[in-house]
Amino acid sequence: MLHPAIRHLFRTSLVIACSAHVGLSMANETIKLGLSVPLSGSGAPWGVGAEWLCRKAASEIAESGGVKVKGQVVNFECVTYDNKYNAAEGAKVAQALVNKDDVKFVAGSIGTAPVRALQSLTERKGVLLFTTAWGASIKGTNYPLTFTQMNTTIEIAGPLTGFIAKAHPIKTVALLNPNDATGQETEKTARKAWEAAGVKVVSSDWYERGSSEFQPVAAKLSALKPDGIDLCSTPPADAGLVFKELAGLGWNGVKIVEVGTGASGLIATGGNAAQGVYLGAAVSLDGPTVTAHQRALDDGVRKATGDSINAVQIGIYDAVYALKAAMERAQSTEPADVAKAMSSVTFTSFYGNKSGFGGKAVYGTPQQMMLPVIVTQLKDGKLVEVARIASGEQR
Amino acid sequence: MQTLLQLFFTALQIGAVYILFALGLTLIFGVLRIVNFAHGQFFTLSALIVSVAVPWFANGGSPVWLAYTLACLCGVIVTSALGALVYEVGFKRVERDMTGSFILSAGFVLMIEGVFTKLFGGIVRPVPPLVDGNIDVFGISVAAQRLVLCGVAAALTLLLTLALGGTRFGKALRAVSIDHQAAMLQGISYRRIGFGGFVAATAIGAVAGALIAPVAAVSPTLGDAYLVKGFIAVVIGGMGSVPGAILGGLFIAFVESFVGFYFDPSVASLAIFVLVMAVLLVRPKGLLGHE
Numbered sequence: 001m002l003h004p005a006i007r008h009l010f011r012t013s014l015v016i017a018c019s020a021h022v023g024l025s026m027a028n029e030t031i032k033l034g035l036s037v038p039l040s041g042s043g044a045p046w047g048v049g050a051e052w053l054c055r056k057a058a059s060e061i062a063e064s065g066g067v068k069v070k071g072q073v074v075n076f077e078c079v080t081y082d083n084k085y086n087a088a089e090g091a092k093v094a095q096a097l098v099n100k101d102d103v104k105f106v107a108g109s110i111g112t113a114p115v116r117a118l119q120s121l122t123e124r125k126g127v128l129l130f131t132t133a134w135g136a137s138i139k140g141t142n143y144p145l146t147f148t149q150m151n152t153t154i155e156i157a158g159p160l161t162g163f164i165a166k167a168h169p170i171k172t173v174a175l176l177n178p179n180d181a182t183g184q185e186t187e188k189t190a191r192k193a194w195e196a197a198g199v200k201v202v203s204s205d206w207y208e209r210g211s212s213e214f215q216p217v218a219a220k221l222s223a224l225k226p227d228g229i230d231l232c233s234t235p236p237a238d239a240g241l242v243f244k245e246l247a248g249l250g251w252n253g254v255k256i257v258e259v260g261t262g263a264s265g266l267i268a269t270g271g272n273a274a275q276g277v278y279l280g281a282a283v284s285l286d287g288p289t290v291t292a293h294q295r296a297l298d299d300g301v302r303k304a305t306g307d308s309i310n311a312v313q314i315g316i317y318d319a320v321y322a323l324k325a326a327m328e329r330a331q332s333t334e335p336a337d338v339a340k341a342m343s344s345v346t347f348t349s350f351y352g353n354k355s356g357f358g359g360k361a362v363y364g365t366p367q368q369m370m371l372p373v374i375v376t377q378l379k380d381g382k383l384v385e386v387a388r389i390a391s392g393e394q395r
Numbered sequence: 396m397q398t399l400l401q402l403f404f405t406a407l408q409i410g411a412v413y414i415l416f417a418l419g420l421t422l423i424f425g426v427l428r429i430v431n432f433a434h435g436q437f438f439t440l441s442a443l444i445v446s447v448a449v450p451w452f453a454n455g456g457s458p459v460w461l462a463y464t465l466a467c468l469c470g471v472i473v474t475s476a477l478g479a480l481v482y483e484v485g486f487k488r489v490e491r492d493m494t495g496s497f498i499l500s501a502g503f504v505l506m507i508e509g510v511f512t513k514l515f516g517g518i519v520r521p522v523p524p525l526v527d528g529n530i531d532v533f534g535i536s537v538a539a540q541r542l543v544l545c546g547v548a549a550a551l552t553l554l555l556t557l558a559l560g561g562t563r564f565g566k567a568l569r570a571v572s573i574d575h576q577a578a579m580l581q582g583i584s585y586r587r588i589g590f591g592g593f594v595a596a597t598a599i600g601a602v603a604g605a606l607i608a609p610v611a612a613v614s615p616t617l618g619d620a621y622l623v624k625g626f627i628a629v630v631i632g633g634m635g636s637v638p639g640a641i642l643g644g645l646f647i648a649f650v651e652s653f654v655g656f657y658f659d660p661s662v663a664s665l666a667i668f669v670l671v672m673a674v675l676l677v678r679p680k681g682l683l684g685h686e
Contacts, residue, residue: 265519305518
C-alpha cells in the first residue's frame with residue numbers, strides 16, 4: 001500500500017502526462033499523401049521527380065508553419081509506390097496505398113491505366129485523388145473526389161496545334177501513340193485538334209509501351225511523307241528513338257510531341273535528331289522571368305532525375321499546395337469536405353500565377369487545375385519557350 | 396522494291412539481337428532443361444554497365460572505339476559473374492525441374508530488377524554510338540551502328556555453331572542436351588557442363604545487351620520486351636535447338652518488320668502471338684525441336 005502523498009503525486013503526474021499527450025496531439029498531425037507513379041522504365045523521370053517535388057512541397061509547408069485546421073497544425077508525409085505505368089502494378093499500388101497505408105489523399109498519380117485501377121478504389125473508399133491522367137472520362141460528376149493536376153491533352157492540343165499550324169505551312173500530319181489507355185485518349189483529342197487546325201491526319205499508328213524497336217513504324221511514317229509527325233503521348237526516350245530512325249531514313253519535317261515533357265530523355269536516345277522538336281508539356285526555365293525559387297526546384301529535380309523539371313512533376317507540387325488551400329478553406333481534413341472546397345480555392349502555382357480549378361464546361365464539374373499551355377522547342381540542345389497560352393478560364 | 400529491300404534489311408537488323416538473346420535461352424534449356432526468365436536481367440545488366448562505362452572510359456581519355464570495347468568487356472565479365480552466382484545459389488538446385496526453375500527465375504527477375512533500379516536509377520541512360528551515321532547499302536539507308544551489331548551477331552552465331560560442333564565442351568553440351576544420363580555414363584560431368592553452359596548462355600545474352608545499348612532506351616526494364624520475344628523465338632524454333640533459335644529469331648523479326656510497316660507495331664505484336672499459337676498447334680515441340 002502506497003503512502004497517500006506518493007499516491008497523490010502519482011495521480012497528479014498521470015494527469016499532467018495525459019494532458020501533455022493530448023496537447024501534443026492537438027499541436028501536430030501528419031497526413032500521408034500517396035503517390036502512384038512510375039519509378040522505373042521510360043516513365044521514371046516523371047515519377048522520380050514527382051516524388052522529390054512532393055517531399056519538397058511538404059517540407060516547404062512544414063517550414064512555413066504547416067496547414068492550419070481547427071487550431072491544429074497539419075503536416076504532410078509523402079508515401080510513394082512504383083506503378084510501372086501499367087494497370088497490373090497500378091492495382092497493387094492502389095491496394096498498398098488505400099488499404100495497407102490507409103492514405104486519405106493521393107497527391108499524384110501518373111498513367112491512365114494504373115490511375116483507372118487506383119480510382120476504382122479511391123472513389124469507393126472516399127479518398128481524394130489527384131491525377132495527371134489524360135482521359136476526359138477520368139473526372140466528372142461520377143468521380144467527385146478526382147482532380148486533374150496538369151493540363152491534359154484536351155487543354156494542350158488545341159493551342160499547340162494551332163500555334164504550329166500558324167508557324168509552319170503543314171498540310172498533313174501522322175500520329176503515333178502507345179497502345180494503352182493514355183495513348184487512346186490522346187489520339188482522339190489530337191486528331192480532332194489537328195483537323196480543327198486545318199491539317200489532315202494521314203495515319204494514326206500504335207506501338208506497345210516498352211518496345212525498343214521502332215524501325216518498321218519509322219519506315220511506315222517516313223514512306224507516307226507527312227509534313228509533320230506528332231508522337232502525342234509517347235514518352236521522351238521512346239520519342240527520341242523514333243525521331244532518330246526517321247532521321248536515318250531521310251525524313252525532315254515538323255516534329256511534335258504533344259505530351260513532351262523534357263529534353264534530356266529525347267536527346268539521350270535521339271541525339272541530333274531531336275533538334276527542333278515541339279513539346280507541349282515541358283517547361284523552360286532559361287528565360288529572364290524565372291524566379292530563384294523556380295530555379296531551385298529545377299535544380300533539385302535535375303539532381304534527382306538528370307532532367308529538367310516538367311509539367312507532369314509540377315502537377316504534384318501544385319497539388320500539395322492545392323490541398324493545403326482546400327483544407328484551410330474547409331477547415332477540415334476529411335476528403336469529402338476538402339473536395340467540396342477545392343472547386344473554390346485559389347493558390348499560387350509553380351508557374352507564378354494564381355490557379356484554381358475549372359473545366360465545368362468540358363467535364364461537367366470544376367475538377368481541372370487551370371494552368372497556362374507552354375509551347376517549347378528544342379534548339380541547339382536547349383529547351384526554349386516559344387509561346388505561353390493562358391487557359392480560357394484564366395483569360 | 397526499294398521498300399521491300401528496306402524492310403528485309405530492317406528485319407535482319409532487328410533479328411540479330413533476337414537471335415543472340417534466343418541462343419542464350421535455348422542453350423540453358425537444352426542443357427539444364429530449365430526456363431530462365433532472369434535471362435532478360437543479364438541482357439539488361441550488360442547494357443547498363445556499357446551505359447556507365449563508355450562515358451567513364453571516354454572521359455578518361457580513351458578513344459570511342461577503345462572505350463566501347465572495354466565497356467563491352469566489363470559488361471560481359473560482370474554479367475557472366477552474376478550468371479555464375481545465380482546458378483550456384485539457385486539454378487543448380489532446380490536442374491531439370493521446370494516448375495521449380497519457373498518460380499525461382501520469376502523471383503530472381505523481381506529481385507534483380509529492384510537491385511538495378513536502386514543502383515542505376517529508373518531513368519533512361521544515354522549511350523553514345525560506337526559508329527555514327529548511316530551507310531548506303533544497295534540504295535537502302537542503314538544505321539552504321541546496326542550494321543556493326545549484325546556483323547558481331549553473325550560472327551558470334553557462327554562461332555557458337557562451330558564451337559558446339561568442334562570443341563570438347565561443345566560436344567559435351569550437345570551430348571548432355573540429347574541424353575544427360577547417357578552423357579554421364581560416358582564420363583561427362585553434368586554439373587560442370589551445366590555450370591559452363593549457363594555461364595556461356597549468360598555471356599551470349601550479355602553480348603547482345605552490350606551491342607543493343609547505343610540504339611535502345613537503356614533502363615532497368617530494357618530486357619522485359621526482349622525476354623518475351625526471345626521466348627517466342629525459342630518456342631517457335633524448338634527449345635534446346637540452336638538452329639531453331641536462329642530461325643525463331645528471324646521469324647519474329649520478319650513479322651515485326653513487315654507487319655509493323657503494312658499495319659503498325661501493335662498489330663505486329665499481336666500477329667507474333669497468333670503465329671506462335673498456330674506453330675504450337677501444328678508442331679508443339681517447335682519447328683526444329685528435339686523429341
